[in-house]
Amino acid sequence: xxxxxxxxxxxxxxxxxxxxxxxxxxxxxxxxxxxxxxxxxxxxxxxxxxxxxxxxxxxxxxxxxxxxxxxxxxxxxxxxxxxxxxxxxxxxxxxxxxxxxxxxxxxxxxxxxxxxxxx
Amino acid sequence: xxxxxxxxxxxxxxxxxxxxxxxxxxxxxxxxxxxxxxxxxxxxxxxxxxxxxxxxxxxxxxxxxxxxxxxxxxxxxxxxxxxxxxxxxxxxxxxxxxxxxxxxxxxxxxxxxxxxxxxxxxxxxxxxxxxxxxxxxxxxxxxxxxxxxxxxxxxxxxxxxxxxxxxxxxxxxxxxxxxxxxxxxxxxxxxxxxxxxxxxxxxxxxxxxxxxxxxxxxxxxxxxxxxxxxxxxxxxxxxxxxxxxxxxxxxxxxxxxxxxxxxxxxxxxxxxxxxxxxxxxxxxxxxxxxxxxxxxxxxxxxxxxxxxxxxxxxxxx
Numbered sequence: 001x002x003x004x005x006x007x008x009x010x011x012x013x014x015x016x017x018x019x020x021x022x023x024x025x026x027x028x029x030x031x032x033x034x035x036x037x038x039x040x041x042x043x044x045x046x047x048x049x050x051x052x053x054x055x056x057x058x059x060x061x062x063x064x065x066x067x068x069x070x071x072x073x074x075x076x077x078x079x080x081x082x083x084x085x086x087x088x089x090x091x092x093x094x095x096x097x098x099x100x101x102x103x104x105x106x107x108x109x110x111x112x113x114x115x116x117x118x119x
Numbered sequence: 120x121x122x123x124x125x126x127x128x129x130x131x132x133x134x135x136x137x138x139x140x141x142x143x144x145x146x147x148x149x150x151x152x153x154x155x156x157x158x159x160x161x162x163x164x165x166x167x168x169x170x171x172x173x174x175x176x177x178x179x180x181x182x183x184x185x186x187x188x189x190x191x192x193x194x195x196x197x198x199x200x201x202x203x204x205x206x207x208x209x210x211x212x213x214x215x216x217x218x219x220x221x222x223x224x225x226x227x228x229x230x231x232x233x234x235x236x237x238x239x240x241x242x243x244x245x246x247x248x249x250x251x252x253x254x255x256x257x258x259x260x261x262x263x264x265x266x267x268x269x270x271x272x273x274x275x276x277x278x279x280x281x282x283x284x285x286x287x288x289x290x291x292x293x294x295x296x297x298x299x300x301x302x303x304x305x306x307x308x309x310x311x312x313x314x315x316x317x318x319x320x321x322x323x324x325x326x327x328x329x330x331x332x333x334x335x336x337x338x339x340x341x342x343x344x345x346x347x348x349x350x351x352x353x354x355x356x357x358x359x360x361x362x363x364x365x366x367x368x369x370x371x372x373x374x375x376x377x378x379x380x381x382x383x384x385x386x387x388x389x390x391x392x393x394x395x396x397x398x399x400x401x402x403x404x405x406x407x408x409x410x411x412x413x414x415x416x417x418x419x420x421x422x423x424x425x426x427x428x429x430x431x432x433x434x435x436x
Contacts, residue, residue, distance in 0.1 A: 031339075072340065072359070072360075090257075090282070090283070090301075094257070094283065094301075095341075095343075095359075096152075096194075096196070096239075096241070097212075097239070099150065099168075100149075100150070100168050100193075100194045100212065103149045103150060103168055
């Protein structure tokens with residue numbers, strides 16, 4: 001529920017509408033006392049590298065902010081949907097890259113607009 | 120006021136025997152990623168995501184930024200002083216490692232820009248007693264650099280990790296290096312000099328580094344930092360699974376194939392034991408809280424003993 005309403009960075013639709021994310025793409029595993037590993041596999045609409053990383057970033061930010069329980073988060077492009085998926089997966093799961101990206105005012109602005117709760 | 124825009128520093132509980140003596144809030148525009156004291160203790164270097172490195176000079180509790188090192192194209196990830204105190208290294212997401220020299224007039228000059236890595240450089244560390252520099256990178260390798268005929272060059276590349284190498288640490292002798300990675304392993308590398316008795320081949324009469332031990336299966340997530348205690352020889356790791364682990368080298372091991380075992384742990388589970396009892400310096404400085412998100416583990420030379428206790432480590436993601 002938290003991620004279905006994230007807006008696509010380029011189109012006026014949500015990620016759910018564009019089938020970038022679905023209920024089945026989310027996996028939750030218990031990894032400790034009250035701690036869960038959340039794994040998301042998303043399917044970008046176009047094979048454009050920077051868009052995929054942007055979606056990955058939006059997913060991470062929204063989940064980090066909204067998940068009510070202790071968690072670790074892994075986000076991947078669903079297998080076979082992208083030629084450089086290993087590169088993208090590495091980027092979107094690198095904590096330091098994510099933190100630095102969110103300090104970039106332009107990127108941050110885009111992400112904030114994509115994750116803002118619908119009225 | 121200093122630091123108030125980012126939260127009240129007075130809200131921090133300093134802990135036993137520690138007090139916040141200064142907040143250096145005016146130096147950087149973005150996350151301060153790493154700080155490093157000069158060997159003499161009079162200077163502090165701070166590396167930031169704003170692409171600069173500030174050098175602060177200390178007069179008791181007063182710190183002045185005496186210079187700002189610029190040149191990196193984007194986030195500076197690490198800064199380290201060489202033991203001599205005259206050299207400084209920085210590294211960045213721009214894939215480069217910069218070596219800087221400082222003279223008696225506190226003038227800093229970049230003496231080399233090393234572009235050997237093919238991806239972000241996460242960390243730089245100097246050899247304990249030689250002017251040899253090691254770097255850890257997103258390109259899954261560790262590289263070593265030294266000055267040859269007035270030029271800094273990459274003299275070795277350590278390959279083996281299957282993902283980003285986040286940190287490296289030399290042992291006390293400097294003959295071994297430990298690296299930790301996103302691939303959830305720690306690797307120990309040993310230097311073999313030309314003409315070594317083990318018969319390890321060296322090309323160009325240069326020492327070669329070989330991986331002599333891999334610690335796998337202990338860590339369940341990315342290992343962000345590793346520290347090698349120069350007092351006890353123990354290895355400590357900081358991991359994304361919220362635990363600190365301490366490893367001790369088996370006394371009966373073969374130096375060519377050392378084995379490390381997890382230090383005594385709680386029988387109830389994989390809890391890690393780490394208790395630091397240290398004789399600390401009488402003054403301390405706490406850098407302005409930044410958005411660092413990983414535990415850092417390091418052993419100071421002033422640690423007098425390492426006893427054992429259990430405490431779960433957790434940090435905010």
